[in-house]
Amino acid sequence: MRDDRGTLPATKLRHRSAIRRRAVPYVFVGPALLLLLAFGVLPIVVAGFVSLTDLDIAGLANRDNVSFVGLENYRTLLSDGDFWRSIRVTLAFIVIGVPAIIAISLAIAFGLAQGTNRWFRALRTFYFLPAITAIVAISLVWGLLYNTQFGLLNYLLDSVGLPKVNWLSDPTVAKFSVGIVAVWRATGLNSIIFLAAIQNIPQEYYDAAALDGAGEWQKFRYVTFPLLRFALMFVTVTTLIAWLQFFDEPFVLTDGGPVGATTSVSLFIYREGFSRNQFGYASAGTVALFCLILVVTATQLRLFRRNDAS
Amino acid sequence: MNIRLKHTGAALLAAALVLTACGGDDDDAGPAEPAASDEATATDTTDDTTPESTGDDTAEPSDDQPDLAGTTLTFWIMGDNSGAFEELVAPFTDETGIEVDVEAIPWENVNDRLTTAVASGDGPDVTQIGLSLLPTFLAGEALMDVSGMVADYPNLADSNFPSGVSQAALNPEGTVASFPWVSDTRVLFYRSDVLSEAGYDAPPATWDEIHEVAAALAERGGDEYGYYIPQWDAPLPISYVWQAGGDVIDDTGAIDLQTPEFEAAVDHYLAFHDQGVVPVNSDFDQALGFITGAAPMLVSGPYLEGAIRDQAPELDGAWGVTTVPAGVDNTSLFAGSNVGVWANSEHPEAALELINFLADPQTQLAWYEAVNELPAVTGALDELKAGDSETVSVYADQLANSRLLPLHPQWDAVGSEILNTLNSIALTGADRDTALADLYAAVESMTG
Numbered sequence: 001m002r003d004d005r006g007t008l009p010a011t012k013l014r015h016r017s018a019i020r021r022r023a024v025p026y027v028f029v030g031p032a033l034l035l036l037l038a039f040g041v042l043p044i045v046v047a048g049f050v051s052l053t054d055l056d057i058a059g060l061a062n063r064d065n066v067s068f069v070g071l072e073n074y075r076t077l078l079s080d081g082d083f084w085r086s087i088r089v090t091l092a093f094i095v096i097g098v099p100a101i102i103a104i105s106l107a108i109a110f111g112l113a114q115g116t117n118r119w120f121r122a123l124r125t126f127y128f129l130p131a132i133t134a135i136v137a138i139s140l141v142w143g144l145l146y147n148t149q150f151g152l153l154n155y156l157l158d159s160v161g162l163p164k165v166n167w168l169s170d171p172t173v174a175k176f177s178v179g180i181v182a183v184w185r186a187t188g189l190n191s192i193i194f195l196a197a198i199q200n201i202p203q204e205y206y207d208a209a210a211l212d213g214a215g216e217w218q219k220f221r222y223v224t225f226p227l228l229r230f231a232l233m234f235v236t237v238t239t240l241i242a243w244l245q246f247f248d249e250p251f252v253l254t255d256g257g258p259v260g261a262t263t264s265v266s267l268f269i270y271r272e273g274f275s276r277n278q279f280g281y282a283s284a285g286t287v288a289l290f291c292l293i294l295v296v297t298a299t300q301l302r303l304f305r306r307n308d309a310s
Numbered sequence: 311m312n313i314r315l316k317h318t319g320a321a322l323l324a325a326a327l328v329l330t331a332c333g334g335d336d337d338d339a340g341p342a343e344p345a346a347s348d349e350a351t352a353t354d355t356t357d358d359t360t361p362e363s364t365g366d367d368t369a370e371p372s373d374d375q376p377d378l379a380g381t382t383l384t385f386w387i388m389g390d391n392s393g394a395f396e397e398l399v400a401p402f403t404d405e406t407g408i409e410v411d412v413e414a415i416p417w418e419n420v421n422d423r424l425t426t427a428v429a430s431g432d433g434p435d436v437t438q439i440g441l442s443l444l445p446t447f448l449a450g451e452a453l454m455d456v457s458g459m460v461a462d463y464p465n466l467a468d469s470n471f472p473s474g475v476s477q478a479a480l481n482p483e484g485t486v487a488s489f490p491w492v493s494d495t496r497v498l499f500y501r502s503d504v505l506s507e508a509g510y511d512a513p514p515a516t517w518d519e520i521h522e523v524a525a526a527l528a529e530r531g532g533d534e535y536g537y538y539i540p541q542w543d544a545p546l547p548i549s550y551v552w553q554a555g556g557d558v559i560d561d562t563g564a565i566d567l568q569t570p571e572f573e574a575a576v577d578h579y580l581a582f583h584d585q586g587v588v589p590v591n592s593d594f595d596q597a598l599g600f601i602t603g604a605a606p607m608l609v610s611g612p613y614l615e616g617a618i619r620d621q622a623p624e625l626d627g628a629w630g631v632t633t634v635p636a637g638v639d640n641t642s643l644f645a646g647s648n649v650g651v652w653a654n655s656e657h658p659e660a661a662l663e664l665i666n667f668l669a670d671p672q673t674q675l676a677w678y679e680a681v682n683e684l685p686a687v688t689g690a691l692d693e694l695k696a697g698d699s700e701t702v703s704v705y706a707d708q709l710a711n712s713r714l715l716p717l718h719p720q721w722d723a724v725g726s727e728i729l730n731t732l733n734s735i736a737l738t739g740a741d742r743d744t745a746l747a748d749l750y751a752a753v754e755s756m757t758g
């Protein structure tokens with residue numbers, strides 16, 4: 001053995017180790033790739049296939065009850081008033097939610113970056129708490145706060161002589177009530193991302209800006225903000241995707257009501273698929289949502305890239 | 311090509327569902343779970359038993375049941391009464407030697423468990439079936455048709471049950487797939503003290519009277535209302551249709567909403583809102599509203615009685631229940647649960663033996679004692695009625711004139727469409743006629 005190796009030409013040895021080196025990344029990536037295939041790609045393929053059938057619970061029981069219906073589910077989807085309403089509701093949530101989350105978490109991160117003592121560290125934990133609190137607990141507490149008869153919010157309004165508000169029962173107000181909880185819940189994590197990015201900005205830039213006579217606002221506008229570009233892109237993309245899939249908060253707080261005013265696309269799909277067992281139809285909804293997210297995300301990335309280039 | 315596609319598609323979906331089932335199982339894997347899988351391995355040898363072949367098998371050894379002792383049945387119970395149920399069936403096990411493994415399934419997980427069990431073909435032997443889910447169980451072919459065997463079990467004869475849950479009413483396809491077990495209905499709860507203060511000594515008995523009384527009670531002003539309509543209560547408008555003397559299913563079994571009775575029910579529902587006698591916030595708490603007197607009349611089930619007695623024992627004597635106000639009839643909703651044999655159970659005889667035991671009036675009364683769920687057997691109901699509880703005798707009276715929601719496979723979707731339409735008119739000011747026309751069109755496209 002040892003002799004063999006000794007006599008191997010140097011080029012062959014180098015070749016072998018090159019193969020090994022080239023294989024290393026695949027070995028590392030392999031498990032993640034397998035998981036992605038099994039739990040990411042495969043379900044999408046299955047959903048795409050199921051969306052072309054009329055599969056329901058009778059079809060689960062007996063395969064003879066399943067038939068191939070082509071694009072029928074998509075045709076129904078496009079003429080389904082409830083689906084379009086859920087799209088409008090989701091867009092409304094995005095318009096309220098995404099800018100709010102970015103602005104608020106940026107402001108919080110900027111505030112938290114002003115100091116590093118124990119007090120600021122405690123605050124950081126405080127802002128992160130909603131992100132790790134169970135949604136069930138959140139729904140209980142916020143449900144009580146919003147309660148029309150006994151809620152703290154209406155009690156406060158009442159005590160200063162203002163009329164009570166139907167926080168979760170008025171179709172317009174309910175959108176804001178549910179949106180506020182989601183914003184409150186999402187700012188913690190995004191603040192931490194912004195904070196990390198802010199703390200990564202070298203002090204020298206600020207020193208240089210100060211030498212040029214920049215005030216606090218100008219430092220933020222011309223140093224901090226541009227250097228946060230990647231954090232901003234990351235937060236915008238992930239937040240937008242999260243709001244396109246908006247589900248938890250309306251599910252636990254209003255169950256999509258009143259009269260469908262908070263039924264997001266995900267909630268619509270959930271209801272068709274998991275309450276009514278219309279698996280084929282729900283899969284069509286899923287594929288539609290998937291395509292929507294794909295288009296929106298691709299557009300965003302392109303926009304960011306163009307900004308980078310200019 | 312087409313057929314092969316179908317098969318792979320269904321297989322893939324089944325696989326996906328089984329995968330999700332593994333994840334979902336964690337939170338409700340009760341103590342019965344390991345026992346259930348033990349049983350599955352023990353009976354592995356008789357793999358390919360289809361419902362038909364078990365039916366044939368059981369037809370032969372109809373002499374006394376020597377081989378049933380030692381059988382273990384798995385039983386799905388919905389909700390959190392599994393402990394009480396184990397106690398209930400202990401005498402059954404002593405007598406027959408048939409063990410019962412009880413698995414509790416939270417109500418909100420029932421549909422998930424049902425679909426995964428249907429997809430994997432791995433269900434219990436006997437299951438409780440909430441009546442609202444009966445169409446799903448039937449569509450999923452999850453229940454065994456035991457029409458050929460049922461004659462041997464005297465407690466399961468059709469004549470033992472209220473007419474609202476006769477086998478003909480429970481099985482649109484003419485099979486015998488499940489048997490009533492516990493019953494539940496909706497009656498009118500009223501605060502006699504509040505009513506008599508307003509000058510009414512008796513609760514309203516007709517639609518006209520309830521509108522009049524509700525308007526008078528709402529006169530109290532402020533946060534005081536006359537009546538309460540739960541915005542999530544999809545069966546309520548349907549019971550109004552029945553009370554108007556109509557139905558939402560036509561003679562051919564198809565859903566038909568375009569009847570004068572349906573319109574009458576719609577107007578009855580909307581009138582409460584037009585008069586402003588009901589709260590419009592969706593988070594109105596009915597038990598609290600009733601106890602404080604804010605909603606002194608409302609239609610609810612026996613569970614409200616428990617809440618009132620727990621939370622406000624001091625109100626005893628200041629409230630009562632009566633059958634629902636009549637349009638031309640005072641029909642109400644028949645709710646509750648059935649029990650049935652799972653389609654591919656390997657022990658249908660033992661399962662029917664258990665169901666026969668559960669339908670015994672004595673067992674029914676014991677269950678009522680234990681968890682306060684009303685019996686579904688006329689004999690047990692009559693015995694309760696003869697007792698001294700006024701409320702129970704009202705429930706029993708109402709059950710005698712109560713009906714099931716349509717067992718149409720599309721009903722769930724149609725029912726919530728109806729409710730959404732009514733609420734959009736009542737709460738968001740949509741135009742009545744336009745909204746109804748939209749509803750009729752939507753239902754047509756759903757069922758057509």
